Each structure stands twice: as structure tokens, then as C-alpha cells.
Amino acid sequence: MLNRVILIGRLTRDPELQYTPSGVAVTKFTLAVDRPFTSQGGEREADFxxxxxWRQLAETCANYLSKGRLTAVExxxxxxxxxxxxxxxxxxxxVIADNVRFLESNRTNSNGGGDPFHDDGKSIDIPDSDLPF
Structure with a gap:
């Protein structure tokens, strides 16, 4: 028997982080997943x-996910x-998720919103002596 699901969609609102009475983190959010077809009126529909x-994954999702962010859930x-x-x-x-992938960078401001790999247009000067080859 197999109970496995993989979804890709956008968060409908910011995640809600709570803690159980025993201190275990739990985060809940809703994912809007587009259907692969249009309605009779020609409009795209989605499932919510x-x-x-749970636990560390819940805290990570609460800290880094936000409304509208494209996310994969397994x-x-x-x-x-x-x-x-x-x-x-x-x-x-x-869906009880055991794996969540952030498919877009979280850009909250013009300098990349804390994304260390954001390309801000500035060149990087690395001396040849620092290169491993």
C-alpha cells in the first residue's frame, strides 16, 4: 500500500506556527494548486x-514561507x-508534509531579502590565491 503525494503550488496566506502543549512545533498553511485544465468559461481553476x-520543518516553513510563494510539498x-x-x-x-522545497527566492527588499545568492549587479572580486584550482 502507498500513501504519497507531491504538490506544487502557491501559499494562499502566511503559514501559522503553533506549539502543542508538550512544546512540539506545528505549522499549517494552504497551497493553491492549479488544475491542468480550464473551466467551461475558459478560466483556470485551482484546488486549495x-x-x-511538524517539528523543525514546521519552524523552517514558518520562518521562510510567505503568501504567494511557489512551493513544492511531499x-x-x-x-x-x-x-x-x-x-x-x-x-x-x-497533507502531512515531510519534505518542503522553496521554489522561489524570498525577495522582501531590493537587495535580495536575505538571499545570499541574489545577483545585485555588482561584480565579485576574488583573488586568484583564494581559488581552489
Whole structure:
């Protein structure tokens, strides 16, 4: 049996970081994943898929992901249910991610937003003695 999912989409809003009573980090966000076809009206449609990350991955996602950022998620589908305050059974389907890839750099300002590999147009002067070859 196999329960594996890979998604590529954009975050619909900033991730929400919380901690369980025992101190374990958990981050939740929703990924908008475009469908590979258009509606009868010619418009693109998307699925909005809830994603949950745990522990160190949760903290990393909370620190580096933001609304609109293109992201790849790998994990498993989880279906859970609970009874709400009115006694109604509520079912929740979500992806429990064990791997998240940031597919775009996070450019929050003109100098690359903390991206050390951002090309700001300045040349880099490295002496020949520093080159390993």
C-alpha cells in the first residue's frame, strides 16, 4: 500500500506556527494548486489543499514561507475527524508534509531579502590565491 503525494503550488496566506502543549512545533498553511485544465468559461481553476508540517520543518516553513510563494510539498494524505460543539462529526483531509522545497527566492527588499545568492549587479572580486584550482 502507498500513501504519497507531491504538490506544487502557491501559499494562499502566511503559514501559522503553533506549539502543542508538550512544546512540539506545528505549522499549517494552504497551497493553491492549479488544475491542468480550464473551466467551461475558459478560466483556470485551482484546488486549495491544507498542509501540516511538524517539528523543525514546521519552524523552517514558518520562518521562510510567505503568501504567494511557489512551493513544492511531499508527504502523505491524512483524514481525521472530530465532533464539534454542536455534536456534528467533522471530517478533515490534509497533507502531512515531510519534505518542503522553496521554489522561489524570498525577495522582501531590493537587495535580495536575505538571499545570499541574489545577483545585485555588482561584480565579485576574488583573488586568484583564494581559488581552489
Amino acid at each position: 489543499i491544507p498542509v501540516v508540517t 508527504g502523505r494524505i491524512n483524514v481525521r475527524n472530530y465532533e464539534n460543539n454542536e455534536g456534528k462529526r467533522i471530517y478533515v483531509t490534509e
